[in-house]
Amino acid sequence: MKIKMKNKIICIAFLLMFIPLTLTGCLSTEERRGEAKEKDVYELSIAIDSQEDTVTGIFMNKFADLLEEKSKGRMKINRFPNSQLGGDGEITEAVQNGNIAFVVQTTAPQVSFVPEAAIFDAPMAFKNLDVARKVLDGELTEKLKEYYANKKLILLGYADQDFRVMSSNKKVEKMSDLKGIKIRTMENPNHIAFWKLVGANPTPMAWSEVYIGLQQGSIDAQENPIETIVASKVYEQQDDIILTNHILHTLCLIGSPSIINELPEELQKIIYEAADEAKVYARKMTDERNESRVKIIEDSGTKIIPFNEKLFNDMRAASEPVWKSLEEQIGKDLVNTLRSEIDKAEKELNIN
Structure with a gap:
């Protein structure tokens, strides 16, 4: 190599x-x-x-x-x-x-x-x-x-x-719906740890194998930005696109x-x-x-499940150990800066 x-x-x-x-x-x-x-x-x-x-x-x-x-x-x-x-x-x-x-x-x-x-x-x-x-x-x-x-x-x-979002053949509306879902992820230890913490079964897989994996049912779900989902046409093999907004791309x-x-x-x-x-x-x-690609997905019959604040907050709470792990990997200062900058931005935008 x-x-x-x-x-x-x-x-x-x-x-x-x-x-x-x-x-x-x-x-x-x-x-x-x-x-x-x-x-x-x-x-x-x-x-x-x-x-x-x-x-x-x-x-x-x-x-x-x-x-x-x-x-x-x-x-x-x-x-x-x-x-x-x-x-x-x-x-x-x-x-x-x-x-x-x-x-x-x-x-x-x-x-x-x-x-x-x-x-x-x-x-x-x-x-x-x-x-x-x-x-x-x-x-x-x-x-x-x-x-x-x-x-x-x-x-x-x-x-x-935009954000990485989740596509799935199993309905996901609440945290319990994530339990056991076999989702394709990148070979990134932080991403894998996150999906385990929210109850899913993360499965690293070469991107070239994802479409067939979804088609054959060896995986239930995958996660990527909307543009990638459309470009690769994986939406053709998925019932729902859930706007989890779990990681910024x-x-x-x-x-x-x-x-x-x-x-x-x-x-x-x-x-x-x-x-x-x-x-x-x-x-x-x-x-x-994104606007045009969302239309492509909707016209195909695949549903776009809108952002769900309760699901987001529940997934955020469950994934806190990943933030702690990042503190060990790169130091508390940078992680604390991210937290404080998020708080500052949410206040400026009047987001509770």
Whole structure:
């Protein structure tokens, strides 16, 4: 496995040799800065593991478009969607090593590089997207930026692909209905622990096997954002989509300090401005796309079971041990910051 990963990283590095960081050639940092002129064009690369017709792809393209527009062509962005430069882990490592300038991805694969990113494994954290997005734009993200910086990564901002929700062939209206449900989950110990605590039977399974597993009845349920549920057509094999809102599906834009910090200051400023604008646009597109995808599900005959506050609160209470476990994994300070930021957001939005 290590040899395979090493070979892929070598291939990425080899490919990127033909995508020069700047047109100023292989000069030292000081020489590059000294010779930077208005006419210089900087070629930067951004990669994603996902297809372009996803919110991840939309986030990537909006950010890249803004960089080119705002810099008046001084930044040219080479885009690599659909795992062209490797999977999520390989792309993150390439960003960390300065071979790729940017990546957009969910936080799950970043935990291997920045353990504190596991804070987003905290279940039943946000009652709605308004609360979640306020938290993502607040103190929690400022603290996380320091952890990313310590690992040679620049955290540029968070968008989201709405919440992970549950689909099931068994009716779920209350906590007792979750008992024994065989639900496909990712191979994430925090996610698995959560589903066990609420009474379900979590079953890690390759995503490629989920549709057939539901069809054949080897699993009763699965959990994912609405967009993924529609894209993979798993709703065809499910009676209900339950809006449990159990985990926020974050989308994170990160950059390489060894590349960004060598750019002229005015271009660095543009990168941060473009990141802020692109995340807002990506969130808007998440909302718009969800409306159309909910209609696809409803038109198919699969029912959408609306958010149930009592079920949410019961699942939140049952999953408290996962929060305690996260305190042990990443420290109480970060978990306490998340709790306080949620309380603050709920008060500002008048949510009891």
